[in-house]
Amino acid sequence: MGMTITEKIISAHSGLQEIRAGQFVYADVDICLGNDITAPIAIEQFERLGIDKVFNPDGVVLVPDHFTPNKDIKSAQNAKLLREFAQKHRIKNYFEVGRVGIEHALLPEKGIVVPGDLVIGADSHTCTYGAMGIFSTGVGSTDLAACYATGKVWLKVPETIKFVFNGKMNKWVSGKDLILYVIGEIGVDGAGYKAMEFSGPVITDLPMDDRLAMCNMAIEAGAKNGIIEPDDCTEKYIKDRAQREYKFYSSDPDCEYHNIHEYDVSTLSPQVALPNLPENTRPVEDLSDIKIDQVVIGSCTNGRISDLRIAAKILKNKKIDPSVRLIVIPATQGVYLEALKEGLIEVFINAECVVSTPTCGPCLGGHMGILAEGERALSTTNRNFAGRMGHPKSEIYLCNPAVAAASAITGKITHPELLECSDLVTAGH
Secondary structure (H helix, E strand, O other), rough: OOOOHHHHHHHOOOOOOOOOOOOOEEOOOEEEEEEOOOOHHHHHHHHHHHOOOOOHHHHEEOOOOOOOOOEEEEEEEHHHEEEEHHHHOOOOOOOOOOOOHHHHHHHHHHHOOOOEEEEEOOHHHHHHHHHHHHEEEEEEHHHHHHHHHOOEEEEEEEEEEEEEEEOOOOOOOOHHHHHHHHHHHHOOOOOEEEEEEEHHHHOOOHHHHHHHHEEEEEHHOOOOOEEOOOHHHHHHOOOOOOOOOOOOOOOOOOOOEEEEEEEEEHHHHOOOOOOOOOOEEHHHOOOOOOOOOOOEEOOHOOHHHHHHHHHHHOOOOOOOOOOOOEOOOOOOOHHHHHHHHOOHHHHHOOOOOOEEOOOOHHHOOOOOOOEEEOOEEEEEEOHHHHOEEEEOOOEEEOOOHHHHHHHHOOOOOOOHHOOOOOHHHHHOO
């Protein structure tokens, strides 16, 4: 019996010729990641062990991205703790404000994570890197502390569910819509502690940014990891970025899957997830009467350059609705700079958007866009739990960047295609 790509990567990092789903292993870790919320706990636990040095300074990554630039004294203290730990242990992959980006966009962009890696991070959306043929998963801060000391992680090999996408995607439909649709079909616990392996001709044609968005939200279906077999798209993305050698793995033809789901995307519309779960998905055209107060375009899900290009294409020479706040957050400094060079930032400012330095900020209700009671946000982020972005009586709707930009112009949830033949596009309201 063959192995899945997930099983092969874990096997290679466990010193075992063969492993099976359900087996417990102690695996070597290539990269372990912490941020300004989770790493301070790990650092305190590590120092309590009395160990003098981390397992590998080049294998530890610290990204203070959630509450930075520091929003208050507590966040400043946390950032200081990361900074001092990085200096003490000579950790090169520490990213200070000015160099920082949203962690799950930054690590692929910098080539810190590469195909074939086993990566853990004290952040649930560490599963993002599976888009590059990596086994990556979120862990707790104590697991991160143990990895600082040993370079290893203890885990149970997950079963794999295969998702096959066929057909041709319609205009304005993206990887974000594919994963929202899947979560809507199987539920937020439909892939509990399983690997979600995305495949099929639609995935083969999907750009890396869309693949990253899909794997980013595997955790929203309860998955241990999301993963896509590396191919020519992967090679093109990583070849000039990789800081280390990499290896492409693929699933064997005779591997065993827990089950297989197949979809024809030819009739799929942009999807919107209603409060208060990502599984509450509906086609955008069913939600045209829902007014919004705030729109966020950014995050580790949809803050990459292709996302900003799509939003700017819709917003160019237009104004957002006077009753709406639109916050645009480039995911990294590199994305910010590219958007500046391409004139996208000018488009956003002329449309009366707010453009922020890279930060997770509003996604987790941290800063840069907290919602008041009764307010409603449309966001390209990945979670819409009650109170996620502010007041517990606020509401969050999830969507792709095209829907977000179009809706900011009209002041209500809007399919982008409606703007293409509407006089509203020049009126700005």
